[in-house]
Amino acid sequence: MTGGTPRRSAPAPAPDPEPDLLYSDHEEALRDAVRSLLADRSDPATVLARLESDAPYDARLWRSLATDIGGAGLLVPEKLGGQGASAREAAVVLEELGRCVAPVPYLTSAVVAVAALLGCDVAEPEVAALLGALAGGGTVGVLALPLATAPGAAADGPVAGGTGFGSVRAAGDGALVGRVTSVADAAAAETLLVPAQGPDGPALYAVDAAADGVRTDPFIPLDLTRPLGHLTFDGAPGRLLATGGRARAAVERALLTGAGLLASEQLGVAEWCLAETVRHTSERTQFGRPVGSFQALKHRMAALWLDVASARAAARNAADALATESPDTAVAVAVAQAYCAPVAVRAAEECLQLHGGIGMTWEHPAHLFLKRAKSDELALGTPGRHREALADLVALAAP
Template sequence: MSDLLYTDVEESLRSSVRGALQRVVEPGEVADLYDSPKDEAPAWSVLADLGLAGLLIPEEHDGAGASAREVAIVLEELGRTVAPAPFLESAVIATSVLLEAGDTDLLSALAAGERRAVLVLPWSARAGAWTAAESGSIAPVAGAIGADVFLVPTTVDGTVRLVAHDSAEVAEGDAAAAAVDAGLRAGAALLASEQLGLAQWCLTTTVEYAKTRVQFARPIGSFQAIKHRLADLYLEVAQAQAAARYAADTLARDDADAPVAQAVAQAYCSEVAVHAAEEALQLHGGIGMTWEHPVHLYLKRAKSDQLALGTPAAHRSDLAHLVDLPQH
């Protein structure tokens, strides 16, 4: 097992990403997207400018040739800001599909951020549990707004084909299924890092609020009930960090334990993110219930992430199968 602690390079990357996102992500503008969705993604533009759209793409195709560990850092910071950027959908899932399929034609454009790709499957699909469409619409497809390249799994005469939106075939048969599964596995493993960043923001922000909010002439953080709730949440977030880091690390090393790590991370981190957001909402009291305070954005993102790429229950079922636990 490799070291799960953050390296100096990873911390330097975090500092760059955090600083860039702080300049372009404003909670009020993120909230406005719920009423008026639009294809304006300053967060995506700044990530592309930093060369992060091509983190997983090899250097020979103009990418950074980095690993899932570096991608996890970016997603932690995206979770901290609930930034509306299609990074997971394009730079992780769709890119992983193309890399597994061996299709290199689009990689340079994706690495430069000039084009954005999306895998056209329902957002609830997970590896080994998806169906290629024969006809009709597919919804919801996260990252579809503003995407340039649509990777569509279809079924033709009982054979799975993966095609780009312009009908160029990417892969067929078992290779197509394997490519889609690779993208979904990478997405599930690294979504845990976004959930971790979200949970860490909720915990840190709530602790700071509890230190300054005074009730009955005392900071509310001095009340035993509040202390216990925040201490319990701290332990949950620390455990989520271990799960998310291990999932990213095993994916980076193509470790045989990667499927187990991914199932554990999604089964656990999804629920920790939701609990952290719920605690943040409640412990902020009246202001937490308002549209003006950003905590509602974190609760909404946590709930949507909880349903993405397989529910916690689905991943627990997968985990039981992976480790040969009897199911009743």
């Protein structure tokens, strides 16, 4: 080069940090605490017995998990009364809850509802107060959208089933009118976060579930450990939390966080099914030897173990992406849901089949895990919906 000052090339952008898929010591300590609690309060016999009652969830177990352990406030900043943890810790709790299909509103209240509020202006007194109440575990909050609503779907406008901001209308004084179907844990909720079409566009309102003008109609779902209900608003008084783009972003954040962490619950379901299948086939004998020693069953369980190990990586990647606010979070969540949901169903089906007829009886818990796996497969977007989203995210051309 002759004359002048040589040009310096721009520094290459720093590569994104690799996701941490390993559990830390404090995450393992949290797992031990939650697992010990669930072993004591939510063993299969206890869960089966509770299904015969009219209680929508186990209030005593929820109080211990939410308040004593502090699980309800994991995603809430410390200054607002929470634990100031991250999605990684919430994923650990959900994995353990999935291992025993515990009937508590953790996903709906401590994850989805909290994420929606964090998407609002937390400096607003109403938002801060609600976050503090949810973090303390004394209040159960629910986002009033159908359980099947996928990330991105709430912005599509009203459709059959109540998905979208247009399913509920809000007057200028905040009075809400409309109907939303198949809302998870609606009967357990004390505070409803309602996406609605307000006078100036989309908005998010808080409504007391016991207020005049609110009706909850429970019905019998496939998964009795996660009750569903239809919500009807007839002039119910709503308190405005967010409007416009912020309201849309808050709901989208809630759905994305919920879908990403649901993968950890699905992982827990699959882990229990695999462990129970191995235990059963190692104890049941046929022709004088354990049936698990037969080569055909060994191959099936080995294949299932590989599926579960891969599901663990996908679920942990989604939790880590949410915790670090990675730019690839949407991709990680779509991958996790597209993969973990079918694995949970396959693990539950294998568990049922390899148990033989015993898995078909009400007294054995295998059916609880199959029903939770099938319910979770539809929750927050089907695997097909997430595969379509993934194709759009990575610009994969349609065939």
